[in-house]
Amino acid sequence: MEHKESAGSAALSNTRARTRQLLIDTAIQLFDEGAFPSVTEVAHAARLSRATAYRYFPSQSALVDAVVSETLSPIQQWKPAQTETGARIDELLSYAFPLMLKHEGSLRAALHLSLTQWAQSRAQHTIAAKDRLVRGNRKAMLQMVTRPLQKEMPQEQVDRVIQALSLVYGSEIFLVMKDIWHCENQQVEDMGKWIAKAIIRQAREDAARAAS
Known part of the structure; x- marks a missing residue:
């Protein structure tokens, strides 16, 4: 039985x-x-x-959250092969951007829902926890990728680098580069890498200046 x-x-x-x-x-x-x-x-x-x-x-939030988790699942399993932070960021964007762009519609849906909920919370002053879309996958990924920087600069500065990179490593860059500048996918990836290099370079310059 x-x-x-x-x-x-x-x-x-x-x-x-x-x-x-x-x-x-x-x-x-x-x-x-x-x-x-x-x-x-x-x-x-x-x-x-x-x-x-x-x-x-x-709720629609639960559905979108599941969709985003499904589409980003391969990226969450990714591990860097490089040891230098700049190379690790380049490696991450080379792997992640094509996968993200493949499911651009799903990621745009998450952005749309997030903006809608922001507007609702402004109007109603609250939104039910079960209906709220929580987004934070990029934090853990960027913390892992930038870990070597902890040997080069204070944690406060590393955190600032992570915050700056979070503007690049995400679907928001798609809206700006594709909707405003009408860039192709490869151009979006190239621009993301260029910005990331500038962020790392500036952080190192700031750290060197503070140490001198």
Whole structure:
């Protein structure tokens, strides 16, 4: 009896996992096509009931968070091969930007939702925790990549470098370079690397000046 119950639970878990993945894959496809679907619209596109979709994703924030996690998952597993910070940043952007640009629509959806929630919080002075989109993956990645700088400058200055690089390592740069300057993907990547080099160089100059 216990064996049958265990097998049944495993089958149910597999079914749930497949259903959840179907919803995520459908949402990614819609986002990458330029849509900004609700949970209901994703359910319809996946040919599932609205109730089923909401069991997995009770809010649009939960759906977008899952989509971003899925699209950025390979990047989160990345580890640098270089030991010098500038080379590590270049290595990271070479790996991450093509993957991020492949799912640009999904990342733009996260930005759109974040801006919408900001406007709502300004109007309502609050937004439910379950509905709030929390974004912070880039912090841990940049802390890891810039770790060698701790031997070159105070932590306060390293933190400033991380904050500056967070303006480059993220989808926000896509909006500026593509929407305003109409750059191609490779140009966006090249500009990101150029800015990152300037940030590292300036930090080192500041550290040398402070030490002299």
